[in-house]
Amino acid sequence: MAALGRFGPPLALMAVIFALSAQPDLNSGLDFDLPLRKLAHMAEFGLLWVLWWRALGYGDPKVSIAITLLYAASDEYHQSFVEGRKGSPVDFAIDAAGVGLAGLAVWLRASRARRP
Secondary structure, three states: OOHHHHHHHHHHHHHHHHHHHOOOOOOOOOOOHHHHHHHHHHHHHHHHHHHHHHHOOOOOOHHHHHHHHHHHHHHHHHHOOOOOOOOOHHHHHHHHHHHHHHHHHHHHHHHHHHOO
16 A cells, blocks of 8 residues: 555545644534533544554554554643643543544454454
């Protein structure tokens, strides 16, 4: 797979995350806005891990986990400079939970595929 084909998707998602994090306030005012945004964070960072794991050849997931968690931490740091936003250790933990759930989903799928 060409480098752009492998690294383009995770880098593109990182750019989208950066752009959204630069917005002053993404609150819609709806009652379910906060839980929906937290679920979206889990999903986007879970997807980011999968994309990095794929880009790095589906080997040992530690490097792709490290890249994703470092980016999650930098995203929270970035938000601390944006008007109306704040970096939060809780949000980082939510992002990390998304990575963990994505890893669990991959593991469950792989374990089912290995069954006779």
